[in-house]
Amino acid sequence: MRIRTRLLLLSLAVLLPAIVAAALGIGFVYAEERGINQRNLQETSRAMALAVDRELGTREILLKALASAPSLARGDLATFHEHARVIAEEREASILLSDENGRVLLNSRLPVGTALPALLPTAVQERRDAGPDVTIVSNLYRLPRNPDVPPSFALQVPVPHTARPHLYLAMTTPASQLQALFEQQRLPSDWHATIVDRQGVVVARSSDPAKFVGTHVRPELQDSMAAGEGMHPGMTLAGVASTAFFSRVPRSNWSFLVSVPDAELRRTGLWASALLGGMSLLLLALATLAALAVARRTAQPMEDLRHDAQQLGDGAPVQARSSGLLEVDAVNEALVGASERLRRASADLEHRVAEAVASFEQSQRALLQAQKLEALGRLTGGIAHDFNNVLQTLTTGLHAARLGSDDKVRRLLATCERAVTRGSELARQLMVFGRVQEVRVETFDLAQRLREVQPLLTGALPTDITFTQDVTPGLWPVTADPLQLELALLNLVMNARDAMPHGGRLRLRAGNSVGQSPAQDLPPGDYVAISLQDEGEGMNEEVLARALDPFFTTKSVGRGSGLGLPQAYGFARQSGGALVLRSQVGEGTTVTLVLPRAQVAPQEPAPAAPSGGLRGAGCVLLVEDDPLVRDTVRSGLEVSGFEVQTANDADEALRMLAGGHCVDVVLTDVVMPGSMNGVDLARLLAREHPRLRVVIATGYSDRSIDMPGVRTLAKPYALHQAVAALNEAMAG
Known part of the structure; x- marks a missing residue:
């Protein structure tokens, strides 16, 4: 470990307690800020619950005043209906008069004397459970007979001074009228305020009310709201990770929720923590820079020693210097002595290297011939194969010329001349390799x-x-x-x-x-x-x-x-x-x-001069990649009486056989491009087409082909030899 690193670690060890204290302070500040936010949000939910309660109380006072109307007391329903209709239209609500059995006597939206449906059974049951003299607020409901009516809630008060049966006055109000409470409070846009009835159904919501009003809150949140007031971490109906702060609405036992995203809750605490953390890191950086400055001045003599060692490695002379540190000066003196000895040894080494280079160049000249021989061995097989194809073209073409017509003889002789040209090219390429x-x-x-x-x-x-x-x-x-x-x-x-x-x-x-x-x-x-x-x-x-x-x-x-x-x-x-x-x-x-680029056109080669028994029968599939050999052998076999089909490689031959081509015997070369050679093709045909005979033509005399039902034909071969081999294969 370097001296500079050790000094830096020492400085960090001194600063470590301060870093730990700063981290604890950051944690305390974060927890305190988070607690303050939670208390403020709980107060907000409590205040909003009271605002909802005041809104319901206003409606209750209005209903009780209407229930004490003289026209209702003397049974003048026509006059009372007109009075109730005016009040209901101002509130965009409906006012209903019913008895304790749920029979509706009057509806402000319908004329007096109209046959009216009874109250919902849930409303009748709520009245019976609450008692005859209590104001009740219903849960959110929809009219089953009229689903187009928006979700509503009802506030019901008893009519005073009536004998049995008791009469009750109710005001049914669309839940959408409670949305105005959210607009008055001006909550942040990413907060979600929700009013929930006693069954956990959303009555009003500050965002997306059309989507969420009438839906149930999550079961775990509804269980938490049974406590009346508190907080619940979880997911909003929109799927946002939030913490819900809820409070009970006294008059209706509804609940008011304020859902704040967790990121928003953490933001203030994180900001304060980041400020404190940044100050701590700044102090740490300043202290580290100071430690580095001290370490640099302390480590400079050691850096001088490293420079001396590098000079020694490069063969340059090392200068003597005094640093004031006894140990460093002793090492510098030793490096100066080593530098003198190394320079003397370098001169001797250069002399020996010169002798080794001369010996190496002599060895390289000897290796030049070995390289040519090694490359020649790699080329021998390929060139021998090409020469055999040339000879095969000439041999077959000349034999077929004896049997063909004048036009076919001329074409065969032209093919033979091209084969001769190719043979001369192969010889020229051998001369290229030998640099002759x-x-x-x-x-x-x-x-x-x-x-x-x-x-x-x-x-x-x-x-x-x-x-x-x-x-x-x-x-x-x-x-x-x-x-x-x-x-x-x-x-x-x-x-x-x-x-x-x-x-x-x-x-x-x-x-x-x-x-x-x-x-x-x-x-x-x-x-x-x-x-x-x-x-x-x-x-x-x-x-x-x-x-x-x-x-x-x-x-x-x-x-x-x-x-x-x-x-x-x-x-x-x-x-x-x-x-x-x-x-x-x-x-x-x-x-x-x-x-x-050449400035003149290339010379065109002189045009070639025009050139001039055993029989067979059957269909032959000739598999040969060399076009000269393929065309010549095909012409010779056709002259000899065979019907010939050709394929460039084994893959094409297999496709032709799979396509239903009628073939009596296959004549294939050994060396071909593609996924398999001629021997592989013969083995595959022996398995998949055991009745099909195969003749293999090969230019490698040292290659042994011992397969049942397969005949070999050495290249170059005469046309009559090919005809005989094919006839024997089909006869066998």
Whole structure:
């Protein structure tokens, strides 16, 4: 632990009691403010309950005065009805006169003498439970015979000086008239005031009355309201976490609730606590800054020692200094002595390193040939396969030419000539790998050259690396040595292969760059960019800075010579272009060859000159990915009497068989793209189509294929050999 840290911890230990005291004070202030808020809200609910009681009392006084009217005492219901109608319209209410059995004698809204329905049974029962001489306030109700009438409540008083049966005067009022109480109190917008009757039904509410009037409050809140006055934490009907403060309305035994969101309750306490906490943190920060200043001055001699140690590590001389601390000065003296000894040892080490570098360069030259041999071994299988396809095309085409008509002979001979051209290209690519060629600069179609070199590039890759090529239509021609271009691309592909030991994707893209400068040292103009992007490990900045140095490599001994990227860089510079290298650790590497656009059109190749028994019968499904072999073999078999259907790979062949194509025998190649090769296809057909015969044509003489019912045909084969093998397979 550093001295500065120790001093800072010491300061914190001194301040810790003050921090604890401040935290306790903050907690006390928060609790006190919360208690004050709760008491104030309880008083608010009590005052609002009394306001509701006064509103009901006003209606009671009015009813009692009306019940003492002389017209009612002498039984003049017509005069009393007119008096009651005027009062009821002023109050937007209804006044009813009924006896103790609930029979309605008068309704201010209907003419005298109209047949009137009886009171609700609940109103009659409430009167019987309360007694004949008590004013009662009903719960909220709706008229079952008229559901369009809004929810209402009734206040009922006895009529004095009447003999039995007793008469009662009631005023039914819409509950919406109580909403004015909320507007008079001007409660905060996020508070919710609610009037609840004795059954827990909402009579009036300050917000959303149309939605909540007539609904029941939550059961747990109704249980709490049985105490008459108090508070209840929970959820409002709208689903907001709040605390409800309630108080009993004396005249009606209703309850008045004020629901305040919990966040609002905590706000004042939190504000006071935040103020006190901020002051405490400010004092703590000032004390910490003071402690850091003292620690910095105390730790400066130790920082000087660290600087001396860094100078020693960098090989720079260490200066002697005096700090006033005996221990620090002793360490500084030891570092000065070590610096002198290290400088003497460094000179000796440089001499030894020079000798080691010379020996290493000699070893690298020896490894160059080993790298070529190792890459040649990886390419042998793919090139041998392509040569066998060329020979197969020639062999089958020439045999079929003997049996065909003049037009078919000419087409077959043209195919054979294309196969010869392809064989010469394969030989030229082998010369490229061996660097046995002369410098030959020419203007050529770059898109066509990239298509031709693709088999060479894919042959250098293992099966777990996917190679894709994307060439922009209308790609410009370039003027360069085509063999050097292919060698550069091959080197870049092999570098990408070694960077992806566990497989991945390698993308080749080629496109035009109009009027730009793709590289820093190139003038603006028209260029063609060929980029190879891998998903390998990538390079850090140190490796990226030296990647183009000859003989620099990060591969293990025997895995590389460090000449791949330098060769590609030299080719690009000799062609008037540049090489752009971008890489990031974990995200792969992108190498871009930038070549100038050719100023002349590429030379068109000279057109090819026109070219010129065993029988079979049955339907043959030919599975071959090479178009030259596929077209030639198909023509030869058709000339020999077979009906031939073709498929590019095993997946397409399986789809054709599943689609109901009539096939007697399958002739398939071994090496094909797709999810399975020819051997896998033969095994699958043996399981799913046991009556279907299979003939496998292979160019690998060392591959053993021992499957019941499957015949093999070595490539290149003659047409009569293919006809014989197919006939024997169908006969078997």
